[in-house]
Amino acid sequence: MFDKSTWIKLPRNVLQGHGVLDDLSAAVDELYLSGDPFLVTSPSPNRIAGDRVRDQFDDIDSVSLDRASFESVERVVDAAREADAGYLIALGGGKPIDVAKMASDRLDCGFISVPTAASHDGIVSGRSSIPEGDTRHSVAADPPLAVVADTELLAEAPWELTTAGCADIISNYTAVKDWELAHRLKNVEYSEYAGALSQMTAEMLVGSADSIKPGLEESAWIVTKALVSSGVAMSIAGSSRPASGAEHLFSHQLDRIAPGSALHGHQVGVGSIMTEYFHSGARGEWTDIRDALSTMGAPTTADELGIDDETIIEALTTAHEIRDRYTILGNGVSEEAAIEAATITGVI
Numbered sequence: 001m002f003d004k005s006t007w008i009k010l011p012r013n014v015l016q017g018h019g020v021l022d023d024l025s026a027a028v029d030e031l032y033l034s035g036d037p038f039l040v041t042s043p044s045p046n047r048i049a050g051d052r053v054r055d056q057f058d059d060i061d062s063v064s065l066d067r068a069s070f071e072s073v074e075r076v077v078d079a080a081r082e083a084d085a086g087y088l089i090a091l092g093g094g095k096p097i098d099v100a101k102m103a104s105d106r107l108d109c110g111f112i113s114v115p116t117a118a119s120h121d122g123i124v125s126g127r128s129s130i131p132e133g134d135t136r137h138s139v140a141a142d143p144p145l146a147v148v149a150d151t152e153l154l155a156e157a158p159w160e161l162t163t164a165g166c167a168d169i170i171s172n173y174t175a176v177k178d179w180e181l182a183h184r185l186k187n188v189e190y191s192e193y194a195g196a197l198s199q200m201t202a203e204m205l206v207g208s209a210d211s212i213k214p215g216l217e218e219s220a221w222i223v224t225k226a227l228v229s230s231g232v233a234m235s236i237a238g239s240s241r242p243a244s245g246a247e248h249l250f251s252h253q254l255d256r257i258a259p260g261s262a263l264h265g266h267q268v269g270v271g272s273i274m275t276e277y278f279h280s281g282a283r284g285e286w287t288d289i290r291d292a293l294s295t296m297g298a299p300t301t302a303d304e305l306g307i308d309d310e311t312i313i314e315a316l317t318t319a320h321e322i323r324d325r326y327t328i329l330g331n332g333v334s335e336e337a338a339i340e341a342a343t344i345t346g347v348i
């Protein structure tokens with residue numbers, strides 16, 4: 001009997017462009033949602049754009065979060081229930097978006113993604129990434145019903161947030177290699193379509209590197225388009241595999257042992273240089289990854305991340321413990337191998 005089936009969930013409306021934040025309520029109207037919105041944000045996004053969102057709705061309560069955690073999810077669930085909200089609006093970077101994504105799943109309601117930074121590819125994805133103790137959970141959740149990505153707002157965000165988004169996309173190269181490896185060695189389910197889309201997204205971004213410069217709204221446009229496309233690849237796969245391999249395990253481990261040191265995208269970019277070295281050796285393509293990151297102004301060394309060499313090695317040797325996801329790190333790399341990889345690639 002034929003027993004394959006798939007259910008791909010994608011956003012219904014994706015608005016991207018200059019000033020589209022002011023079309024948020026129109027985009028919501030198109031979704032025929034019932035009830036009032038509830039805004040989930042964090043301090044800077046709230047300061048920058050909170051009122052522009054609130055001004056478009058008659059009745060809207062909000063909560064501002066300092067961090068992504070299961071506690072924050074509970075806080076949003078309780079506050080949204082209290083407000084009898086019909087749906088959530090997530091305004092900010094990856095943290096409020098991930099928290100709102102998971103809370104909307106708990107509340108059985110939809111959410112709208114309104115990124116204020118082109119810093120990560122969770123803007124559209126159907127995954128919510130939440131740390132807990134020594135591990136990190138990549139929880140399945142519905143993707144947003146709509147995405148409203150205002151390139152004027154995104155272009156005004158600190159440039160490092162945009163370079164973090166570029167690096168999150170460039171890391172797709174190694175994420176896809178890890179996924180293919182896990183498919184070959186561990187029979188992990190692989191989607192050709194999602195893998196190809198993820199890789200093509202990285203190639204297109206690297207191909208546009210010359211147009212990605214601070215102060216250009218065009219840069220925010222190119223990077224956001226890539227982030228949306230990468231999120232769609234995750235939604236098609238039903239997992240973060242197309243965009244998260246060993247380089248992400250390394251970054252998640254850094255978040256645990258050196259919290260707040262560097263942006264997610266910057267950490268995965270540096271991780272990707274080293275994991276590409278593990279994949280293809282000293283003469284391999286790690287130099288292409290390093291050069292692409294460097295052209296876009298993203299960090300390529302421990303120094304540029306603001307993280308000391310010992311912490312880099314500790315994260316690299318223990319990254320495989322973060323979660324049950326087979327990658328090129330296998331059951332762990334030795335300290336000597338980690339030092340050699342980090343030294344040859346110039347990370348330390």
Ligand SMILES: NC(=O)C1=CN([C@@H]2O[C@H](COP(=O)(O)OP(=O)(O)OC[C@H]3O[C@@H](n4cnc5c(N)ncnc54)[C@H](OP(=O)(O)O)[C@@H]3O)[C@@H](O)[C@H]2O)C=CC1
Nearest residue numbers: 042043044093094095116117119120121122125127157264
């Ligand atoms: N679910 C998924 O598929 C994915 C999830 N992620 C997750 O997303 C997170 C990383 O995203 P990231 O955006 O870096 O995290 P944050 O939401 O923490 O944002 C990074 C920083 O940027 C600030 N910020 C956001 N927008 C602006 C703006 N317009 N102007 C000035 N400052 C701004 C935030 O301020 P403030 O501190 O005030 O909030 C924060 O300090 C990680 O937790 C990662 O795991 C990443 C990729 C995919």
Ligand SMILES: O=C(CO)COP(=O)(O)O
Nearest residue numbers: 121129138240243244248
């Ligand atoms: O950051 C992500 C993809 O870029 C999400 O991946 P995780 O599932 O590793 O959190």
Ligand SMILES: [Zn+2]
Nearest residue numbers: 120121168268
């Ligand atoms: Zn990422």
